[in-house]
Amino acid sequence: MAYKKRKVDSECRVFKEEWAWKYFFTEYNCKPVCLICNEAVAVFKDFNLARHFNTKHSKTKYALMDDAEKKINAENLKKTISTQRNVFIKQNTAQKASTLAGYVVAYKIAKNNKPYSEGEFVKDCMVSMSKILCPEKIKEFESVSLSRKTVTTRIDAIALNLSTQFRQRIANFKYFSVTMDESTDRSDTAQLLIFIRGVDVEFNITEELPCLQSLKGKTTGQIIYNEFSEGLQNLNAPISKLCNITTDGAPNMVGKNVGFSGIFRNQNPNHDVVFLHCIIHQDVLCKAAIDITHVLNVVSKLINTIRSRGLVHRQFQEFLIEVDADYSDLLYHTKVRWLSCGYAFERVWNLKEEIQNFLKNKTDKWSDFQIFEDKDWRTDFAFFTDLLEHYNKLNKNCKERTNL
Known part of the structure; x- marks a missing residue:
């Protein structure tokens, strides 16, 4: 007949107050600790504590004391240890x-x-x-x-912690969708952005941009698929839970044979994923609908004429102060951020009278911009200024978290 081993933890032993002065012990973190040497004993048991005291402290001054002296010294040792612990806790805090x-x-x-x-x-x-x-x-x-x-x-540690938290959320996803966009940065390196939106069984929605894959060489559909698969693998996101993929509609994304969508379907024939191709780039949003070249070229040339020449630029700023204009300068338009021309157009339009007076009276450049007095051109300028303002508002609203 096999007997069960006795477990000390199940005996529910408690610390007795007499052990404090009898064997110089105290209770700390549910263990008996010696007040003399700070050594812990396994269990609350009279025999164990007595053996420790008689073995290690029988030749000390504490063994020669009577009961009254032991009680006094035990209390003093308790206070000393308590003070040390408080200092340690305070330093640790x-x-x-x-x-x-x-x-x-x-x-x-x-x-x-x-x-x-x-x-x-x-x-x-x-x-x-x-x-x-x-x-x-x-x-x-x-x-x-x-x-x-x-x-x-510490920033690396924070990034690692956030990545770990996001992977844990991905593990709880019931379904998730992916949005991909391939764009070129200022160093002419193609970057593949992978945006994930998922929902768990309690309908908690998580949205994050966890992947930015660099495409060093070509940007074919196969390369994009490889980077896409690597990104999901690094996130431990199972393709079996993927229900939708949205792309920017580029040929390397939508091609049936060599495009990303075609390769994805060939590699995952049993997985039915809905493909959408409706990401609208800022430049496509405007350029596909209107042609503002004849206005943009004149406005850009005007801004560069004033801002690229130090003396002319300073004179223009002083002129605006003299006439008490609403603005103190013009805005640069950069082609990298295409919709920035909307803000540049608005500023030039609001300062159109001041600009005309400045060019006529302060410089010899008015002959290059006499088109400002053309009624049809000015009508186009006003129309495009208002239109670009609406495009900028639309672009901003599309970026809001609640509108995704």
Whole structure:
């Protein structure tokens, strides 16, 4: 007959107060701890505590004391240990607060796209402020580590933590959809953006842009599919839960044979995914509907004429101050952000009278811009200015989280 082994934890032993002065023990974290050597004993048992005291402290001064002296010394040892623990807890709490503050600053630096070296400048400001507002807490501010290396490490840790949290959410997805867009950055490198939106069984919606895959060479449908598969694999997102893919409608996305959608269907014949091709690029949104070249060229040339020449630019700014204009300068238009011309158009339109007077009276460039007095051209200019303003509002509304 097999007997069950006795478990000490199930015996529900408790610490007896007499053990404190009899064997110089106290209870800490549900374990008996020696007040003399700080060594812990496994269980609350008279025999174990007595054996420890007689083995390790029988030749000390505590073994020669009578009961009254033992009680006094036991209380003193308790107070000493309690003080030490409080100091340790206080130091530990201060260290945790310092570390947490460092993480908060690192997060703010990353979120606002600031250089990692800004942490040292922030710390210097914090210490200077504490000297005025709370001099007694200068050491606490000085203990916050915000060196460039520390900020880098903490931002990496935050990014890793966020990625881990997102992977955990993906694991709970019932279904999810993907939106992909392939665009070229300023270094002429194609970037594939993968946006994920998923829902769990409780209908909690999660939206995130977790993947930015660089396409170093060609941007064929096969390469895009490979990068897409790698991105989902890194996120541990099962294709079996994918229900919809939205693309920008480019040929390498929509091609039936060599496009991304065709390759996806060939690689996953048993998985029915709905494909949508309706991402509207800003430039396509405008260029496909209207031709504003004859207006854009004149406005761009006008802005460059005024802003690219230092003397003319300064004279124009002084002129606007003299006539008490609503604005103090013109806005540059950049082709990288195509809809920025809407803001440039609006500024030129609001300053059209001041610009004409300046070009006529202050410079010799008016002959290049006499089209400003053309009624038909000015009508087109006014129409395109209003139209681009509406396009900008539409573009902004499409980016709002609740409208996705």
